[in-house]
Structure formats: structure tokens, C-alpha cells
Amino acid sequence: MNEVADLFTLKGRVTVVTGGTRGIGEMIATGFLQGGAKTYITSRKADACEAMQKKLGEFGECVAAPFDLSTVEGCEAFTAFIAEREDKVDVLVNNAGASWGEPLDVFPEEGWDRTMDLNVKSIFFLTQKMLPLLRAAAKAEGRGRVINIGSVDGLTIPQMENYAYSASKAAVHHLTRVLAKPLAKDRITANAIAPGPFVSKMTAFLLGTEAGQEAVGNQLPLGRIGAPADMIALSTFLASPAADYITGTTIPLDGGYTNAR
Ligand SMILES: NC(=O)c1ccc[n+]([C@@H]2O[C@H](COP(=O)([O-])OP(=O)(O)OC[C@H]3O[C@@H](n4cnc5c(N)ncnc54)[C@H](OP(=O)(O)O)[C@@H]3O)[C@@H](O)[C@H]2O)c1
Numbered sequence: 185m186n187e188v189a190d191l192f193t194l195k196g197r198v199t200v201v202t203g204g205t206r207g208i209g210e211m212i213a214t215g216f217l218q219g220g221a222k223t224y225i226t227s228r229k230a231d232a233c234e235a236m237q238k239k240l241g242e243f244g245e246c247v248a249a250p251f252d253l254s255t256v257e258g259c260e261a262f263t264a265f266i267a268e269r270e271d272k273v274d275v276l277v278n279n280a281g282a283s284w285g286e287p288l289d290v291f292p293e294e295g296w297d298r299t300m301d302l303n304v305k306s307i308f309f310l311t312q313k314m315l316p317l318l319r320a321a322a323k324a325e326g327r328g329r330v331i332n333i334g335s336v337d338g339l340t341i342p343q344m345e346n347y348a349y350s351a352s353k354a355a356v357h358h359l360t361r362v363l364a365k366p367l368a369k370d371r372i373t374a375n376a377i378a379p380g381p382f383v384s385k386m387t388a389f390l391l392g393t394e395a396g397q398e399a400v401g402n403q404l405p406l407g408r409i410g411a412p413a414d415m416i417a418l419s420t421f422l423a424s425p426a427a428d429y430i431t432g433t434t435i436p437l438d439g440g441y442t443n444a445r
Contacts, residue, residue, distance in 0.1 A: 191426040194219035198270050198321070199423065201225050202253055202262075202310065203280030205232040207384025208333060208415055210240075212277055215416030216423065217244035226251045226262055227280065253280055253306040254298070263313040272321035275329040275423045276314050278307040278356075283349040283386055296348040303352035307332055307359060311374075319370050328372035331422050332360050336380045336438045353378070357434040364432030373431035375422050380438025382410040405440030 199216045203209040204225025213236075216223045222245040227233060233248035240246040247269070251262040266273060282302045284295035311318075311330055322328035337346065338353025357376050364374040381400050383391045391397050391409060401408040418437050421427055436442040 192219070192420065192424045194221035194275075194420065194423060197221040197274040197325075197423070198272055199223045199275040199277070200266065200273055200314070201277045201279055202306075203227055204240075205229065205236045205248065207386060208379060208382055209277075209279040210236065211382070211412040211415040212279060212419040213240055213246065214243060214412070215420045216275070217246055218416075219420050219424070220244065221275070221423075222247070224248070224266055226253070228252045253310060254301040256305075256309045259306060259310040259313050262310070263317070266314075267317060270317065272324055273314055273317035274321040274325060274327070275331065276311065276318060277331045277333070277419065277423075278310060279333040280306065281333060281335075281352075281386075283346050285344050285346045285349075287345050288347065291345070291347055299348035299352050300355075303349070304355045304359065307356060308363075311363060318367075318372050322371045326371060327425065327428055328367075328370065329423050329427075330360075330363065330367065330372060330374040331419060332356050332374070332376040334360070334376045334378040334434055336378050336436060336441050339378050339434070339436060339442050360434060361432045368431055373422075373427065375427070375430060375432070376434040377415075377418055377422070378434050378436045378438065378442070379415065380404065380410055380436070380441045382412075382415060401439075404438070405444040408439060410437060410439065 199221040201213045204213040205227040213223050225248045230250040233250045237248035252258040318328040334356040335353035337350040342350045360376040
């Protein structure tokens with residue numbers, strides 16, 4: 185037996201990654217599959233789901249299906265889809281998120297509602313709907329996991345005018361702590377990752393070129409932007425037995441942006 189390998193394995197786990205069709209969700213799903221988990225991913229676009237299921241299938245058993253998680257009905261429908269196929273969910277990663285940038289004087293209600301509905305409301309209601317599946321995993325395996333994706337913009341004053349986004353991410357971090365208390369009774373942990381800059385569609389306006397990546401990286405204490413391996417390492421750790429004793433916390437994954445500037 186290799187005790188260290190056992191601590192970090194995801195073999196036999198059923199994992200769910202929302203927004204798993206690109207960017208950070210794709211990174212997390214890739215790591216989970218490589219760690220041995222069966223992984224469900226979702227996003228709104230059916231063609232993106234189909235393409236990513238095919239791509240990630242190279243690493244393990246990946247199932248993708250389209251749902252809009254910004255409504256409670258969407259959260260219920262996605263949960264029902266999984267419940268038809270699985271009797272437990274070991275790890276739920278609430279990653280799907282959206283941002284909206286506009287100046288203070290003209291920031292619209294639509295931008296506020298869209299951001300809050302997906303970034304905050306969907307995390308609460310998807311977790312609520314998935315509770316029976318998470319509890320079933322905790323009963324069978326002795327542990328369950330909720331991992332929420334926040335942002336350094338919820339920990340620091342953002343550089344962009346993204347009022348709803350940064351407020352939503354602060355809410356994600358606090359909701360994580362609030363959820364951790366009742367979930368602990370069921371041996372389900374709830375933690376958040378607060379990423380700094382990672383290449384994705386959301387950050388393409390800033391990190392879409394190598395020059396942009398270098399310029400942003402140079403502003404960070406560790407001198408570079410986040411790499412897929414950084415995201416895989418932390419999400420796999422939090423999902424694995426190695427993180428059994430950690431709950432209610434938010435971990436910045438940001439090259440020192442939050443705590444070492
Ligand atoms: N990239 C960064 O530097 C960074 C930094 C800090 C925090 N984050 C956070 O990390 C998470 C992932 O961001 P990302 O950068 O990877 O963004 P992204 O490339 O825009 O990916 C977002 C994912 O969410 C899905 N999605 C969007 N709206 C949805 C909805 N209503 N229902 C279900 N799925 C939906 C998207 O697919 P569809 O469009 O097909 O729905 C996509 O798969 C977000 O929570 C973001 O706030 C990112």
C-alpha cells in the first residue's frame with residue numbers, strides 16, 4: 185500500500201464540475217479524471233458539452249450534458265439527470281460563473297442579476313438539490329465535498345469595474361463558510377478556491393495574448409499567471425482524502441496577489 189498515493193486518489197469517486205466545458209472547469213475536470221474519478225460536467229451549450237465529453241474521454245469516464253444553472257429549475261434538472269445515473273456524488277465543484285464589467289454610473293440591473301444568479305444563487309440551490317447524493321457519498325465513503333470557485337476579486341478591491349462580480353465572489357467565500365457548518369454534521373466539507381488570473385474565455389480580454397499574460401504575470405509576486413497544473417493540484421487536493429480535516433476555508437490560488445504583495 186502506498187499511503188501517500190491513497191491520500192490523493194480519486195478512484196471510485198463520482199465528481200461533478202459545473203462550467204466544465206472550458207477554462208478553469210476544464211482544468212479541474214481533467215485533474216479529476218486523471219485522478220481516477222468519474223466526472224460529470226455541464227454548461228449551457230450542447231455542442232460544447234459534446235466536444236468536451238469527447239476530449240476529456242481520453243483521461244477517463246466523462247459525461248457531459250447541457251443545463252442552465254442560473255435558475256432553480258436548471259439546478260433541479262441537472263441534479264435529476266445525475267440521480268438517474270448515480271446513487272451518490274462525492275464531489276460537487278460549483279465552478280460555472282459569469283462576469284459583467286461596466287462603469288459605476290451606468291452599471292445595469294441585467295448585469296447585476298445575471299452575475300448574482302449564476303455566481304451565488306446557483307451555488308446555493310445546486311448544493312441544496314445535490315444534498316441527498318452528497319449525503320449518500322458521505323455515508324458510503326466517510327466523506328463528501330463541496331468546492332466553490334470564488335475569486336481574488338472577492339478578497340481584494342478589483343482592478344476592473346466589476347461591481348456585481350466582486351460582490352458575488354465575496355458572497356461565495358462567505359456562503360462557503362456558512363454552508364460548512366451544517367454540512368460538517370454529515371462529514372461533508374465545503375471549501376472555496378479564490379483564483380487569480382488563469383487563461384480562459386472570461387479573461388481573454390486581458391490574457392488572450394502571450395504579451396498580455398506576461399504583463400499580468402509580472403505584476404504578481406511569483407511572476408507569472410496561473411497554470412492548469414496549479415488549478416489541478418489544489419482542486420484535486422481539496423477533493424481527495426488528504427483534505428478530510430479542512431472545511432469552511434477559502435484558499436487564494438493567485439501567485440501571492442492577495443497575501444504577498
Ligand atoms: N479565469 C480566471 O482568471 C478566473 C479568476 C478568478 C475566478 N474565476 C472563476 O472561475 C470560474 C470559471 O471561470 P472561467 O474563467 O473558466 O470562465 P469561462 O471560460 O467563461 O467558463 C465559464 C463556464 O461556465 C459555463 N456557464 C456560463 N453560464 C452558465 C450557466 N448559466 N449555466 C451553466 N453553465 C454556465 C460556461 O459554458 P456555457 O457558456 O456553455 O454555459 C463555461 O463552461 C468562474 O466562477 C470565475 O468567476 C476565474
